[in-house]
Amino acid sequence: MEYVYPEAHPQKQFVAVFNINRCIGCQTCTGACKATWTFSKGQEYMWWNNVETKPYGGYPKYWDVKILQMLDEAHQTVGKEAKWNPSGTGEQSPYGVYEGMTITEAATELNTGQQALGYLPEDHEWSAPNFYEDTSTKYKGGRLGISEEGATLPVHQTWFFYLQRICNHCTYPACAAACPRKAIYKRQEDGIVLIDQSRCRGYRKCVEQCPYKKSMYRGTTHTSEKCVACYPRVEGKDPLSDGVPMETRCMAVCPGKIRLNGLVDIAEDGTWVEDPQNPLYYLIRVEKVALPLYPQFGTEPNIYYIPPRWVPRPYLRQMFGPGVDEAIERYSAPSRTLLALLQLFRATQKMVFRFEIEEGPLVREVERNGQVWQMYNDTVIGFDSKGNEVARLSVVEQMHERPPERLNSI
Template identity: 50%
Template sequence: MARVYNHQLGRVMSYWYPENRPRRQSAAIFDINKCIACQTCTLACKTTWTCGRGQETMFWNNVESKPYGYYPLAWDVKLLSMLGPQTWTNGVYEGRTIFEAAQAGQRVLGFRPEDSDYAHPNLGEDDCAGGTDKGSFLTGIHTASWMFYLARICNHCTYPACLASCARGSIYKRPEDGIVLVDQNRCRGYRDCTAACPYKKVFFNPMTRTSEKCIGCYPKIEQGLQPQCFVNCIGKIRLQGTLSTPSEAKEDNPLDYLVHIRKL
């Protein structure tokens, strides 16, 4: 395995391929404090890209009610339990990554969700079914009355687990903007990518027998437009652009400023 530097972890890590960064990296920032879970982003994405046969359970964009909402079921807590307790020291992640924790015969530590795990996309599951007593947020169990909405899309990772896991080499990262795509002509539906993705944002289409995922609305990006989920966000919680490496951060780039300079 190659050794690559991951600035988010603050250290060098193992990865299946040498570092090969795109000319620009498409990135996004979500202000989850503003999200009201109206699901406009979810439906904008679904009616544009995943409304065909075999795509019924595909939600390239979804909004979850945390800490108890998941799509697919337990996508995050199950992987964390497999990884086990890990440590951070002075801003450096000293634990194992999913590449370093992979078992013999695996490229990436992960799991393939069951079909039933995709049964409930967390749409409307937090609608009020009653009220809470006044002051319960002060006197009661904290998590019983506290929650937040988490909007999720593909992260188009710098070091994608889906790409590393694909035996066919059908997943690639576009050199011009870093968007991660699946070559539908090369894919044979092995589904290693669905198991490898830690965010479970690669889906299997049982009709075409291939894997599909968020394409970053690249046809719009190429025209200088914003992705569907960004344009249709009612709360305007999303900021899309390009992100530089820490050493090349530009203060007049909103994403660079928030991520690398203010470190939000």
């Protein structure tokens, strides 16, 4: 792995898991970020959080198609193959080892004179964040293009899904590498990547070389801006927080309950400190149900996704790497701990640093792929950074029956 600056790692890292399967595309997250951070003059086209419909949507338009194409052409030019070696799988490389070129390595090989492969989107590419919203792939069979069979797993015949995107607060941020002013830095206390507005001169090198296109130029200030990970909340300075770290605005408002956000401990050598009681660590490193977006770019993004179950696997493997099949398998028939932990999404605005599970009775038993799968009504309990209980939920949702005298008369 090639990077312009010497190794230096934060003590903790801002991490989130987005469960694509649950997203309803309501854009509440997008609105919450806009209302909090980007409501001023010059920020009209800025959506630090956006939710785009895949496979066609993208903000800016076709951002991933373009960078994937550049990376592919780079491999063809130097005669290399962008492939994964699954035999290198281990604790710190849960999905195997990528043996192709990252965007920084490709820039070096091609002698571009830049830190990373990239391009500067034109103004019109930023103009329609909901471009192709809710547009599915074409369905060829059936009368009038309507399926008579309905949709079945494992892969739907026509499909789309929502991809929720914020800055990945990357371990090796291409934006920071690209900045000639050294205006972009990664915070020691939580790994959040910020742009120092007093140093930025608006050269837009970060806009050009962030492969996720999450740094954006503001014409009124002539500087670039990006998602700040709602750092006052992460620092516990929000009035609601009681001095403990809180999840960000876009996470906390999500009605689909798809987002879980927290901090993981980082060792001096940059590896994740083993902590299976941390919910993020458990989902990403123990169960491996959540995967990084386009890991082949090489920036080591810290937003992880539970892939959608109904989408063709080759598309998902290109987007989330070789861990897709295993992640979907584990999510589809979750272990007892995973099923309980999935209830913790959006149960509290406070970051959960530790979870425990109280075992409950067996409530369901079904056969799946020739194997028995059992569901228990366990209870998951979440604790904040001070060890206080902040969430308690059971797998089976509590039901309340209204007494006859209070029946809704509408």
